[in-house]
Amino acid sequence: MSQEEGEVSVFRVxxxxxxxxxxxxxxxxxxxxxxxxxxxxxxxxxxxxLTRSRGSFEEILEHxxxxxxxxxxxxxxxxxxxxxxxxxxxxxxxxxxxxxxHGEELWDEARVQGVQLRFEGAVAGVVPVxxxxxxxxxxxxxxxxxxxxxxxxxxxxTEMARTGATFEVALAEAQRLGYAEADPSDDVGGRDAAAKxxxxxxxxxxxxxxxxxxxxxxIEQIQPDDLEYARDLGLGLKLIGTAERVGAxxxxxxxxxxxxxxxxxxASINGPFNAVTVESEAITEITMSGPGAGGPQTASAVLGDxxxxxxxxxxxxxxxxxxxxxxxxVSSFYLHLEVADEPGVLASVAQILALQDVSVKSVVQKGMxxxxxxxxxxxxxxxxxxEAAMELIAGLDIMRxxxxxxxxxxxxxx
Amino acid sequence: MSQEEGEVSVFRVxxxxxxxxxxxxxxxxxxxxxxxxxxxxxxxxxxxxLTRSRGSFEEILEHxxxxxxxxxxxxxxxxxxxxxxxxxxxxxxxxxxxxxxHGEELWDEARVQGVQLRFEGAVAGVVPVxxxxxxxxxxxxxxxxxxxxxxxxxxxxTEMARTGATFEVALAEAQRLGYAEADPSDDVGGRDAAAKxxxxxxxxxxxxxxxxxxxxxxIEQIQPDDLEYARDLGLGLKLIGTAERVGAxxxxxxxxxxxxxxxxxxASINGPFNAVTVESEAITEITMSGPGAGGPQTASAVLGDxxxxxxxxxxxxxxxxxxxxxxxxVSSFYLHLEVADEPGVLASVAQILALQDVSVKSVVQKGMxxxxxxxxxxxxxxxxxxEAAMELIAGLDIMRxxxxxxxxxxxxxx
Numbered sequence: 098m099s100q101e102e103g104e105v106s107v108f109r110v111x112x113x114x115x116x117x118x119x120x121x122x123x124x125x126x127x128x129x130x131x132x133x134x135x136x137x138x139x140x141x142x143x144x145x146x147l148t149r150s151r152g153s154f155e156e157i158l159e160h161x162x163x164x165x166x167x168x169x170x171x172x173x174x175x176x177x178x179x180x181x182x183x184x185x186x187x188x189x190x191x192x193x194x195x196x197x198x199h200g201e202e203l204w205d206e207a208r209v210q211g212v213q214l215r216f217e218g219a220v221a222g223v224v225p226v227x228x229x230x231x232x233x234x235x236x237x238x239x240x241x242x243x244x245x246x247x248x249x250x251x252x253x254x255t256e257m258a259r260t261g262a263t264f265e266v267a268l269a270e271a272q273r274l275g276y277a278e279a280d281p282s283d284d285v286g287g288r289d290a291a292a293k294x295x296x297x298x299x300x301x302x303x304x305x306x307x308x309x310x311x312x313x314x315x316i317e318q319i320q321p322d323d324l325e326y327a328r329d330l331g332l333g334l335k336l337i338g339t340a341e342r343v344g345a346x347x348x349x350x351x352x353x354x355x356x357x358x359x360x361x362x363x364a365s366i367n368g369p370f371n372a373v374t375v376e377s378e379a380i381t382e383i384t385m386s387g388p389g390a391g392g393p394q395t396a397s398a399v400l401g402d403x404x405x406x407x408x409x410x411x412x413x414x415x416x417x418x419x420x421x422x423x424x425x426x427v428s429s430f431y432l433h434l435e436v437a438d439e440p441g442v443l444a445s446v447a448q449i450l451a452l453q454d455v456s457v458k459s460v461v462q463k464g465m466x467x468x469x470x471x472x473x474x475x476x477x478x479x480x481x482x483x484e485a486a487m488e489l490i491a492g493l494d495i496m497r498x499x500x501x502x503x504x505x506x507x508x509x510x511x
Numbered sequence: 512m513s514q515e516e517g518e519v520s521v522f523r524v525x526x527x528x529x530x531x532x533x534x535x536x537x538x539x540x541x542x543x544x545x546x547x548x549x550x551x552x553x554x555x556x557x558x559x560x561l562t563r564s565r566g567s568f569e570e571i572l573e574h575x576x577x578x579x580x581x582x583x584x585x586x587x588x589x590x591x592x593x594x595x596x597x598x599x600x601x602x603x604x605x606x607x608x609x610x611x612x613h614g615e616e617l618w619d620e621a622r623v624q625g626v627q628l629r630f631e632g633a634v635a636g637v638v639p640v641x642x643x644x645x646x647x648x649x650x651x652x653x654x655x656x657x658x659x660x661x662x663x664x665x666x667x668x669t670e671m672a673r674t675g676a677t678f679e680v681a682l683a684e685a686q687r688l689g690y691a692e693a694d695p696s697d698d699v700g701g702r703d704a705a706a707k708x709x710x711x712x713x714x715x716x717x718x719x720x721x722x723x724x725x726x727x728x729x730i731e732q733i734q735p736d737d738l739e740y741a742r743d744l745g746l747g748l749k750l751i752g753t754a755e756r757v758g759a760x761x762x763x764x765x766x767x768x769x770x771x772x773x774x775x776x777x778a779s780i781n782g783p784f785n786a787v788t789v790e791s792e793a794i795t796e797i798t799m800s801g802p803g804a805g806g807p808q809t810a811s812a813v814l815g816d817x818x819x820x821x822x823x824x825x826x827x828x829x830x831x832x833x834x835x836x837x838x839x840x841v842s843s844f845y846l847h848l849e850v851a852d853e854p855g856v857l858a859s860v861a862q863i864l865a866l867q868d869v870s871v872k873s874v875v876q877k878g879m880x881x882x883x884x885x886x887x888x889x890x891x892x893x894x895x896x897x898e899a900a901m902e903l904i905a906g907l908d909i910m911r912x913x914x915x916x917x918x919x920x921x922x923x924x925x
Binding site: 125129132133135136217223224225228229232233234235236237238243302303304306310312318319320322323326327329330332334337341342343346347348349350351353354355356357358361362365377379380381382383384385386387388393394396397398400401403404405419420421422423424426431433459461472474501503504505506507 | 716744763769794
């Protein structure tokens with residue numbers, strides 16, 4: 098499994114493919130090599146890269162403990178992976194089309210050869226749906242999986258809903274921003290999502306699923322006025338993949354645009370994000386969301402698989418970091434003051450805040466007489482400075498009750 | 512590791528504790544035994560149960576391959592786990608206080624003994640934060656983890672925001688519904704969340720964290736008018752655990768009530784749910800959510816750990832199920848018809864729908880003359896019936912364009 102190089106055991110990773118994800122992986126691996134060595138005891142090193150114009154598969158195979166396949170498509174990826182497994186190598190792949198066509202053949206070969214075949218990057222970028230289905234939920238009977246598993250279409254639908262644009266205009270915007278490829282037909286036609294749902298259904302229900310068994314529709318036919326009417330009904334539109342049990346002996350796997358009510362866990366997933374909801378009687382439901390694609394994100398999922406293949410994740414690695422634990426951090430605050438209803442109150446409070454470098458973001462003065470209140474939100478500040486201000490404010494004659502403060506998280510997301 | 516019993520290898524699971532989670536686990540294990548045997552090749556069996564009044568730890572230890580610890584508290588749980596690991600047994604535990612106090616000692620012992628020590632159930636119920644931090648994100652440098660990791664307080668804050676109730680009234684309601692214990696102080700005071708954040712911080716940053724190093728506040732002091740003012744500002748209030756890097760050499764771990772803006776991934780987590788957002792430059796962020804506690808949910812997380820300990824999750828199990836894949840399922844639809852602006856249009860459409868047993872949930876007639884539209888939502892119906900109706904409607908003289916239909920997901924959540 099590994100070579101000796103002086104003191105350090107090296108784990109040799111052969112990389113097939115050097116496109117967006119492949120290049121990101123080749124950059125990420127050396128950056129994380131030290132950490133991975135601390136976790137696994139082995140140092141991962143790229144043993145070779147196969148591109149369209151350079152490198153020899155045979156040579157890379159001979160010098161690798163594990164093969165990362167990021168060339169995509171069925172051929173020659175399928176042949177490479179079968180040969181690598183027969184040579185006793187572990188496999189990590191992000192190739193959804195290959196698994197949706199020939200998954201059983203590959204998974205069978207992995208079991209026969211006793212090697213690992215991991216594929217988190219194939220389904221929802223960095224959203225860990227494969228690991229959660231295969232491992233966390235191995236002890237649960239799954240009833241249904243619903244997913245937004247294509248970031249391109251989710252971006253386009255979000256744009257159409259936000260701006261009233263037609264499908265064609267929103268697609269052009271997605272292409273301009275790099276969220277859609279020059280030939281977007283696999284994404285917008287639903288076939289990309291169908292491949293991912295075939296893999297998800299196989300894992301959730303233990304039944305072989307070929308992509309041709311997945312019913313799918315795309316979003317090309319969605320009209321702006323559909324979104325307009327839906328908004329009136331309080332509905333949002335997503336391209337939804339569904340894999341679910343039907344009765345005791347059947348299942349259904351399908352992909353289509355669908356309206357969701359606001360309470361649905363997938364309703365708030367906007368832009369180029371992916372999300373998957375897994376339903377099971379025992380657990381109610383779990384929802385996972387994150388960026389759906391992108392080179393660094395998928396490369397990160399691939400690297401997680403590589404690390405798991407290097408050493409089965411059996412125990413917690415030793416605590417090798419020694420970060421100091423600090424308590425005085427920077428926070429934003431909401432401040433609620435019950436004050437006397439008299440002139441100069443705001444001035445007194447503002448003076449104390451300024452003294453401690455606390456900067457006011459917004460202030461509302463409410464109520465009169467013994468209901469008078471000053472409610473403020475302040476900009477991020479070192480908590481010790483804010484606490485000092487609070488103590489001084491508490492000592493003011495004008496206060497009718499102790500000041501109350503609650504932190505405010507400032508960050509904005511997706 | 513296993514005993515022969517005729518043809519089937521048995522994997523013996525000793526259970527310590529028979530409270531809510533322990534009883535749920537003892538029920539779940541035999542229900543899932545067949546599935547687990549198909550996945551792992553081993554048949555899991557309960558080899559003994561230790562309760563307060565019955566059973567002998569030594570005897571259970573002798574007859575088990577793995578010990579599930581669900582008694583909680585520090586003593587005697589700590590001693591039991593150390594002795595079990597020294598006897599070469601794998602451990603699965605949901606004991607957050609034990610890990611937040613003595614995690615390093617236990618993780619060190621697991622590595623020394625070469626046994627697995629898994630603890631998904633200790634942190635966020637069925638939300639797989641431990642596995643994702645330890646495995647999926649092993650290749651990512653984590654910047655920050657934010658979590659709603661206590662379902663009791665999230666339920667109380669949701670109730671206070673929804674009804675305007677005081678903390679005391681909302682707590683009583685939580686107790687009535689079984690979301691809060693008779694002595695709720697660990698939950699509402701923030702100490703339960705602090706223990707969980709200590710474990711999360713240890714995994715995210717590789718630095719030992721004791722619960723006493725976590726700064727925490729509870730929600731007892733939150734006033735209804737804080738929530739009222741916050742609503743005016745568009746903010747929601749949650750008890751938020753934070754573990755984050757501070758500069759290059761330090762970290763902060765803390766728990767406090769905090770206001771969130773609506774775009775925050777944790778802002779929409781309501782009721783007794785848990786959710787965790789992990790931020791890292793490489794992946795942007797992942798959010799995971801699900802039920803925070805409850806016997807069956809935590810038991811399900813424990814069982815996922817047991818299965819992983821039975822066989823390292825290296826390859827995809829064979830496809831042993833043979834569910835039929837069906838395509839004609841039941842769906843609800845939105846229906847958009849561009850119709851002639853004349854009497855009898857609705858009657859013609861309604862007649863066809865009735866003929867195919869399609870039941871109308873809502874209908875809106877909009878526009879006039881060549882803008883006239885009929886927009887309907889229909890109740891769930893077998894898709895083939897709906898398609899038959901669509902074909903008939905498409906053939907009507909009154910149609911100015913082909914009918915358009917989009918599915919509507921009916922289910923409601925959380």
